[in-house]
Amino acid sequence: MQSAMLTSLDQLKFDNRFVAQLPADPLTGGQPRQVYKSCYSHVCTTPVKQATLIAYSPEVASDLNLSPEVCRSQVFAETFVGNQTLVGMQPYAMCYGGHQFGNWAGQLGDGRAINLGEVIVKEGGHLALQLKGAGLTPYSRTADGLAVLRSSIREFLCSEAMYHLGVPTTRALSLVLTGEEVVRDMFYDGNPRYEPTAVVCRTAPSFIRFGNFQILSSRGEIDELKQLVDFTITNEFPHLGEPCKAVYLQWFQEVSERTADMVAHWMRVGFVHGVMNTDNLSILGLTIDYGPYGWLEDYDPGWTPNTTDAQGKRYCYANQPKIAQWNLYQLANAIVPLIGETEGLEALLQDFAQYYQHNWLNILASKVGFEHYNDETDNALLEELLELLPLVETDMTIFYRNLANLKRDKTYNDENLLAVIFDAYYQPDSHGEEYKTRITKWLRLYQARIAALDVNDAQRKARMNKVNPKYVLRNYIAQQAIDKAHEGDYSVVNELLDVMRKPYDDQPQFEHYAAKRPEWARVKAGCSMLSCSS
Ligand code: AMP
Numbered sequence: 031m032q033s034a035m036l037t038s039l040d041q042l043k044f045d046n047r048f049v050a051q052l053p054a055d056p057l058t059g060g061q062p063r064q065v066y067k068s069c070y071s072h073v074c075t076t077p078v079k080q081a082t083l084i085a086y087s088p089e090v091a092s093d094l095n096l097s098p099e100v101c102r103s104q105v106f107a108e109t110f111v112g113n114q115t116l117v118g119m120q121p122y123a124m125c126y127g128g129h130q131f132g133n134w135a136g137q138l139g140d141g142r143a144i145n146l147g148e149v150i151v152k153e154g155g156h157l158a159l160q161l162k163g164a165g166l167t168p169y170s171r172t173a174d175g176l177a178v179l180r181s182s183i184r185e186f187l188c189s190e191a192m193y194h195l196g197v198p199t200t201r202a203l204s205l206v207l208t209g210e211e212v213v214r215d216m217f218y219d220g221n222p223r224y225e226p227t228a229v230v231c232r233t234a235p236s237f238i239r240f241g242n243f244q245i246l247s248s249r250g251e252i253d254e255l256k257q258l259v260d261f262t263i264t265n266e267f268p269h270l271g272e273p274c275k276a277v278y279l280q281w282f283q284e285v286s287e288r289t290a291d292m293v294a295h296w297m298r299v300g301f302v303h304g305v306m307n308t309d310n311l312s313i314l315g316l317t318i319d320y321g322p323y324g325w326l327e328d329y330d331p332g333w334t335p336n337t338t339d340a341q342g343k344r345y346c347y348a349n350q351p352k353i354a355q356w357n358l359y360q361l362a363n364a365i366v367p368l369i370g371e372t373e374g375l376e377a378l379l380q381d382f383a384q385y386y387q388h389n390w391l392n393i394l395a396s397k398v399g400f401e402h403y404n405d406e407t408d409n410a411l412l413e414e415l416l417e418l419l420p421l422v423e424t425d426m427t428i429f430y431r432n433l434a435n436l437k438r439d440k441t442y443n444d445e446n447l448l449a450v451i452f453d454a455y456y457q458p459d460s461h462g463e464e465y466k467t468r469i470t471k472w473l474r475l476y477q478a479r480i481a482a483l484d485v486n487d488a489q490r491k492a493r494m495n496k497v498n499p500k501y502v503l504r505n506y507i508a509q510q511a512i513d514k515a516h517e518g519d520y521s522v523v524n525e526l527l528d529v530m531r532k533p534y535d536d537q538p539q540f541e542h543y544a545a546k547r548p549e550w551a552r553v554k555a556g557c558s559m560l561s562c563s564s
């Protein structure tokens with residue numbers, strides 16, 4: 031337990047449970063290899079030329095009890111770029127497998143993530159620290175273990191933005207430039223170029239993914255699988271009690287519910303993960319691995335930000351709940367050997383859809399200002415809304431924010447009604463009469479429904495503005511921060527970090543960060559589509 035603010039990084043107290051309690055790869059060094067009967071390999075970070083701090087999260091620093099002075103020190107930058115190791119750190123890379131785009135890919139592992147250790151935090155819990163982009167590990171396969179600046183900025187900003195939006199997520203302590211460059215072919219189109227690299231220090235109570243269990247199970251390493259499951263339950267789900275078959279089922283149920291809750295939040299804020307492979311699903315139900323993710327701007331349920339997914343659209347916005355369930359199915363398969371029968375797991379997988387739907391309908395109802403979803407009064411109204419949104423290009427974030435301004439007042443004429451949501455439209459001139467009639471009719475039905483609520487217009491607006499953010503990390507805005515950073519100017523990164531700390535507040539001086547995507551960004555790389563190249 032640490033209470034007073036730390037004046038030096040050396041005062042961080044480590045308790046490396048993962049390393050202490052789980053089987054290690056007997057080999058050391060970064061040589062690519064298959065690692066059997068082990069949960070991790072000891073590794074070393076690769077030193078870099080010039081560590082320069084770009085940004086850090088004051089909230090995560092505070093969770094770790096680190097003062098602003100410590101965070102701004104050169105020692106901090108050197109530590110969280112991987113140039114030096116603190117006493118108590120035991121760097122390691124995790125072994126995991128995964129289904130990528132629906133196919134079993136075998137061993138993957140932390141190819142460019144290096145865990146430093148688990149810090150004991152002031153609330154008495156643990157926070158694992160992990161560097162992303164700090165060099166080769168046995169799991170790097172043919173890649174280099176590095177992360178370019180653009181993808182590091184995207185990971186750093188988005189994980190903090192998601193936290194402040196109330197979405198379960200891994201966090202980011204720091205973003206440090208390495209002073210080095212690496213060649214990347216951003217769009218796999220034969221145009222490689224040098225890009226600066228950076229390291230993000232991520233934090234989470236645990237970085238265990240579905241794939242950590244899958245790899246052991248796929249190899250029939252059942253003793254190790256049991257160790258990992260028991261370890262996870264004992265350390266991360268202690269309220270479930272002593273691990274046993276019944277507890278394994280309760281644990282699976284909790285993982286399912288947390289995963290469903292996480293995805294429902296994604297749907298609420300318009301986040302599309304982009305690579306929901308089983309190696310990218312956290313066992314704690316945290317959003318993890320910010321790669322080619324994106325934010326819905328015009329509401330298009332079939333939109334995927336990931337160019338690799340452009341054909342199949344497996345990971346598009348609307349598919350996320352059912353892909354989560356598919357991934358849970360794979361996790362269930364992995365733990366069957368510990369339970370000995372499938373009925374219990376199958377029943378829980380069936381429950382997922384209902385659990386998610388119930389949760390989602392309540393969230394959707396809250397987005398339009400209702401306290402709870404009521405099937406009788408809300409079903410047709412909400413279904414029609416979800417049909418209307420994609421009919422014409424409608425900015426999801428602006429739509430819900432502006433809808434909160436509609437009053438129950440019956441004197442609105444059609445023009446006034448449409449004016450309330452007009453800002454959300456990308457191409458208002460193209461709207462046909464049929465659409466205009468339908469949306470106007472919907473707005474009138476909605477007015478009638480809100481007239482029956484037990485809250486007035488101002489209260490309803492306040493309620494809606496708590497679940498409908500004004501600021502999300504729009505794709506083109508993150509790209510602006512990246513473009514500036516490539517010129518050596520990190521002010522936009524830091525300004526965005528600040529704006530995203532209060533995503534539900536009106537921040538008049540930052541109105542431009544709430545603006546809908548400008549036309550130039552429609553087809554610009556990084557703004558409308560992203561690749562896995564990072
Ligand atoms: P991702 O699609 O980012 O979740 O990564 C899938 C797998 O590829 C994971 O095992 C990563 O560690 C690995 N990987 C991705 N990029 C790199 C890289 N630059 N160097 C080494 N491994 C990587």
Ligand code: MG
Nearest residue numbers: 309310318319
């Ligand atoms: Mg990953």
